[in-house]
Amino acid sequence: MDNLDRSWMSLRRCSDKYISGVNDFLDKAFQRASKGNEILCPCKKCINRYWHYRNVVEDHLIVNGFVDGYNKWIFHG
Template identity: 30%
Template sequence: MSRPIQKDWIHEPNQVSTVYRQGVDDFIDLAKEKYEGFTTCPCPCTTCRNRKRLVFDEVRRHIVQNSFDLTYTVWSLYGEKRSKYPVVDIVGDENIKDRGLRLGNLVDASYGIHEGGKGDVHGGDGGQISDFERLFIPKLDLGKKYVEYKLKDEEKLYLSC
C-alpha cells in the first residue's frame, strides 16, 4: 500500500464524533480503492465480522451503528500486510519490593503494629520487633460461627414455606 492505514479512530468511544466519522469515511475510501470495480466489500462491524459482503454505504452504516470490530487488527482484506517484526507493547514492570512495602504498611496500620512514626519499624514503646517474633493475629472462634450459620440454616426464608 502506498499510504499507512490510520486505525486510531476505531477506539473512539463516541461513534458520532467527527474523528470517528472521518475514520469511517477514510476506511470506506480504502475499501473502494481495494475493491475497485466491485460494489461490495466485507463488513468489519461487530455484527458481521467480515463474514458478509455489503454495499459500501451499508458498510458505512454498520460501522457507525454497530462499531468497528476491535479484534480485526490487521486489515488483510483491505490490503494491509502482516509485519515481519511483530509489534510488542512494552509493559513497565512495577518494583515488587515497593508494592510489598506499601502493603506491609497497610497491614501494620490495620493491626496497630509499628505505630511509632512515619515508616518506622519501631513500635510505640520504642521496642523493635525482631524477625523471629510472631505477630499477633487474632483467631476467629469457628465454633461460634458454625452455630450461627447452623441456626440461620434452620430458619425459614419465607413464612409460607
C-alpha cells in the same frame, strides 16, 4: 493497508473524527478490496463474513463499530 493512524477506531462512534476515519477507511477499502460495488463488512455483527454496499457498511460501522481487534485490515487491502 498503509501504516495509518488508526486511533480514531477507539473513539466514540458519533464523533466527527470517527465518522471521518470510517469514510477514509471505506475509500481505501473500495479501491483495494471490493468485489464489484461491495466489500466484506468489518462491523461487530458481520465480522467480515458478508458483502455489502458502501452505504450499508458505513451504517454498520457507525452503529455497531468495528469487530474487536480489527486493527490490521487484512480483508481490506
